[in-house]
Amino acid sequence: MCVIRAVLLLVFTVSQVRSNTSPSIRIGTFNIWNVMFNWKERLQYIASVIKEQEIDIIAFQEVRFSTDKSTGLIISQLEEVKKYLQSHKWMVAQPAGPAGKPAHAYWKEWDQEGLGVLSKFPIRHFANINITSERGKDPNSRLALHVQIQVKEEPQQVINVVAVHYSYAKKQQCQNTQHILDYLSSTHLDNIIMLGDFNAYPEFSGPVEAFIFPEATSCEIKLPYVPLFRDVVLEKRGSDPKAPLTFSNMPSPGLVSRPDRILVSPSIKEVNYYIYGHGAPYRNRFYSAIVMNRVESVLRSAVDSFLGKAGYSCLHDCGPHGSCRCGVCVQGGNELNCNIPECEECDRGSFILFIVILFPMLLSLVLLMFFVIRTLVVSANFNQEDLFAILGYRCCLFNAKLFRYRSLPRTLRSVLGRASVLWRLPPLPMVLVSLTVSTILSFLFMMSFLENFKYIYSILPEELFPSDHLMVVAEISLLDY
Numbered sequence: 478m479c480v481i482r483a484v485l486l487l488v489f490t491v492s493q494v495r496s497n498t499s500p501s502i503r504i505g506t507f508n509i510w511n512v513m514f515n516w517k518e519r520l521q522y523i524a525s526v527i528k529e530q531e532i533d534i535i536a537f538q539e540v541r542f543s544t545d546k547s548t549g550l551i552i553s554q555l556e557e558v559k560k561y562l563q564s565h566k567w568m569v570a571q572p573a574g575p576a577g578k579p580a581h582a583y584w585k586e587w588d589q590e591g592l593g594v595l596s597k598f599p600i601r602h603f604a605n606i607n608i609t610s611e612r613g614k615d616p617n618s619r620l621a622l623h624v625q626i627q628v629k630e631e632p633q634q635v636i637n638v639v640a641v642h643y644s645y646a647k648k649q650q651c652q653n654t655q656h657i658l659d660y661l662s663s664t665h666l667d668n669i670i671m672l673g674d675f676n677a678y679p680e681f682s683g684p685v686e687a688f689i690f691p692e693a694t695s696c697e698i699k700l701p702y703v704p705l706f707r708d709v710v711l712e713k714r715g716s717d718p719k720a721p722l723t724f725s726n727m728p729s730p731g732l733v734s735r736p737d738r739i740l741v742s743p744s745i746k747e748v749n750y751y752i753y754g755h756g757a758p759y760r761n762r763f764y765s766a767i768v769m770n771r772v773e774s775v776l777r778s779a780v781d782s783f784l785g786k787a788g789y790s791c792l793h794d795c796g797p798h799g800s801c802r803c804g805v806c807v808q809g810g811n812e813l814n815c816n817i818p819e820c821e822e823c824d825r826g827s828f829i830l831f832i833v834i835l836f837p838m839l840l841s842l843v844l845l846m847f848f849v850i851r852t853l854v855v856s857a858n859f860n861q862e863d864l865f866a867i868l869g870y871r872c873c874l875f876n877a878k879l880f881r882y883r884s885l886p887r888t889l890r891s892v893l894g895r896a897s898v899l900w901r902l903p904p905l906p907m908v909l910v911s912l913t914v915s916t917i918l919s920f921l922f923m924m925s926f927l928e929n930f931k932y933i934y935s936i937l938p939e940e941l942f943p944s945d946h947l948m949v950v951a952e953i954s955l956l957d958y
């Protein structure tokens with residue numbers, strides 16, 4: 478009794494303490510790897526991490542945009558993520574410019590790239606910060622997003638989220654920093670959380686450090702007066718220099734750098750940080766869905782070949798370890814690329830062969846099943862009506878009245894009548910015939926499409942990761958809560 482009371486008291490005290498401390502906010506950043514490998518599966522994974530880890534606000538980079546053919550509206554990948562997240566009602570997504578496409582690609586979707594923010598709290602205002610450099614190695618348009626989010630109503634609390642995706646060219650990264658510093662100094666913001674993919678290199682982190690140790694940065698920039706930022710991960714690790722790396726989340730080259738960062742201005746207190754997105758949970762959950770996706774892609778490429786489309790069939794480049802064949806990336810180096818309709822496994826001929834073999838094969842398998850079930854039902858002296866009632870199919874599937882042919886034209890009726898002779902043959906020859914036919918056809922099917930099966934299973938190791946970046950999440954609270 479006494480123990481129970483003590484436990485109850487403890488639980489009560491803990492919950493009291495919790496409700497008295499300022500509520501913390503979880504805010505994250507994730508480079509979603511554009512439309513690389515299996516977006517349908519990665520999308521579900523991303524949404525499940527956001528839900529399970531209770532991430533309130535999240536900034537995304539490499540978000541692709543498409544123009545909806547019927548409505549003319551621009552939609553982004555984030556709309557699809559948002560569908561899985563009932564409590565993230567607020568969203569901003571902005572394209573920065575055209576996305577790179579593999580040479581000879583014949584598809585037209587997802588042709589713009591940019592960034593966005595999803596939030597559980599109301600977004601009150603947002604602005605695009607154009608951080609494109611006029612000249613340089615990196616020709617891409619670059620964008621940062623300033624999003625004002627109201628995290629508390631009474632008294633009103635607003636945070637300023639600045640989501641970035643920096644250039645990969647070092648010189649242009651310094652220009653990116655200059656653009657953002659200029660924006661911050663002209664807007665006099667407070668409660669700033671600046672986060673995203675800074676593309677920072679281990680040997681060149683000056684552009685991001687300009688916000689933290691301005692006097693020590695290696696960038697040549699004009700430093701206007703802006704608040705000093707702190708890196709959430711570095712702050713929590715104290716003097717431990719081994720801050721967790723977040724790129725690349727791939728077997729090769731492995732984790733080499735820390736481009737994904739969360740910086741906070743003085744009025745924000747970091748509570749903790751978390752890193753998500755390692756490969757194993759994703760692989761375990763989605764392996765079979767990925768194989769099915771690949772089957773679907775090969776079939777779709779075969780249909781495309783049949784319809785006379787021509788070109789590169791994958792949505793993205795397959796990288797240095799893979800080649801694109803029939804809409805899927807396959808192992809064996811990058812020498813095996815083929816454009817449709819030239820890929821043997823999915824050219825017109827193999828599509829026709831596929832149809833010619835598949836349909837009779839399915840038909841003979843269905844007939845075989847029918848004959849076996851029919852024989853079993855009769856031989857077991859089982860009341861057929863009971864079986865159908867148990868299966869619950871009496872209403873329609875086995876309802877003889879559904880198949881009255883009285884309204885059919887006389888000629889068709891007589892054709893059906895003659896064909897029904899087949900039905901009346903004794904089961905044994907029918908079973909034997911359909912067994913033989915389906916075995917032969919299955920064998921033919923395997924022989925004709927062995928190549929395809931080989932490719933469907935030769936998945937690149939990188940295809941089994943949810944992104945080439947890890948997700949970084951900070952738990953923060955506002956000092957003046």
Ligand SMILES: *[C@@H]1O[C@H](CO)[C@@H](O)[C@H](O)[C@H]1NC(C)=O
Pocket residue numbers: 607608609610611
């Ligand atoms: C951003 O700036 C670049 C370079 O000054 C310019 O070419 C581009 O049109 C601008 N983009 C937008 C959306 O204003």
